[in-house]
Amino acid sequence: ELGDPVLSLRDVSVRYGGVVAVDGVTISVPSGAIVGLIGPNGAGKTTLIDAISGFARSSGVITLGSDTLDGLRSHRRIRAGLGRTFQAIELYDDLSVRENVLVGLSGRGMSAGVDEADLDEIFATLGLSAVSEVAAGELSQGQRQLVSIARALAGRPRVLLLDEPAGGLDTTESAWLGERLKRIRDTGITILLVEHDMSLVLAICDRIEVLNFGRLLAGGAPAEIRGDPAVAEAYLGTG
Numbered sequence: 001e002l003g004d005p006v007l008s009l010r011d012v013s014v015r016y017g018g019v020v021a022v023d024g025v026t027i028s029v030p031s032g033a034i035v036g037l038i039g040p041n042g043a044g045k046t047t048l049i050d051a052i053s054g055f056a057r058s059s060g061v062i063t064l065g066s067d068t069l070d071g072l073r074s075h076r077r078i079r080a081g082l083g084r085t086f087q088a089i090e091l092y093d094d095l096s097v098r099e100n101v102l103v104g105l106s107g108r109g110m111s112a113g114v115d116e117a118d119l120d121e122i123f124a125t126l127g128l129s130a131v132s133e134v135a136a137g138e139l140s141q142g143q144r145q146l147v148s149i150a151r152a153l154a155g156r157p158r159v160l161l162l163d164e165p166a167g168g169l170d171t172t173e174s175a176w177l178g179e180r181l182k183r184i185r186d187t188g189i190t191i192l193l194v195e196h197d198m199s200l201v202l203a204i205c206d207r208i209e210v211l212n213f214g215r216l217l218a219g220g221a222p223a224e225i226r227g228d229p230a231v232a233e234a235y236l237g238t239g
């Protein structure tokens with residue numbers, strides 16, 4: 001029942017000197033889905049997001065809809081319909097939530113195209129309406145994470161790449177975040193979610209891909225991945 005692929009990776013590799021951080025990964029991300037990307041520390045998850053978003057040089061083929069992204073600079077990939085967040089949230093603590101989102105856009109030369117009504121809709125989807133004029137420095141970690149997601153959404157992406165959005169959140173905040181991510185998906189935006197919080201991943205993902213030592217170890221529905229002995233071993237084992 002999952003949609004046609006909107007983001008496709010074919011034989012994608014990233015090398016850092018002698019280290020093969022991502023090694024021949026082929027993944028299709030179905031349109032309108034939340035796809036989890038999991039794996040032990042150092043498995044290559046962030047590097048794969050960097051490759052998709054143009055922050056790391058990769059070999060292989062990456063397509064978004066009918067566009068081939070390979071060789072494009074990151075700002076061109078944003079224009080083609082990608083949005084992303086980073087593991088470390090960087091907000092201007094003295095600026096309001098709304099200003100943080102607008103500053104993020106102007107950094108990409110996009111502020112002229114942003115509509116206040118669109119922003120209000122994004123804040124409503126993320127549960128940020130009540131704090132949209134509050135300084136970012138006053139927010140909880142969970143709210144800060146949502147602001148960084150709002151900033152990515154303001155570029156109107158088709159596909160949103162999230163790098164450990166539940167990092168530093170408690171279980172209540174993480175569950176709240178999960179509900180918000182499902183709402184984003186329900187607006188038609190596809191999400192590729194790198195995340196260590198397995199209860200969040202199992203709760204909201206339509207499909208899960210597992211990386212280990214840069215390679216794709218398994219891919220499937222959450223129930224399949226949860227019961228896969230190779231996945232359990234990768235997490236417990238030698239790495």
Ligand code: ATP
Pocket residue numbers: 016019020021039040041042043044045046047048
């Ligand atoms: P974590 O869950 O700990 O964030 P990860 O799965 O995101 O890990 P990556 O951060 O993508 O893993 O790292 C994959 C491999 O690539 C690791 O061996 C890492 O040391 C290496 N690596 C990542 N970035 C660089 C870099 N800029 N230069 C050299 N090696 C790098």
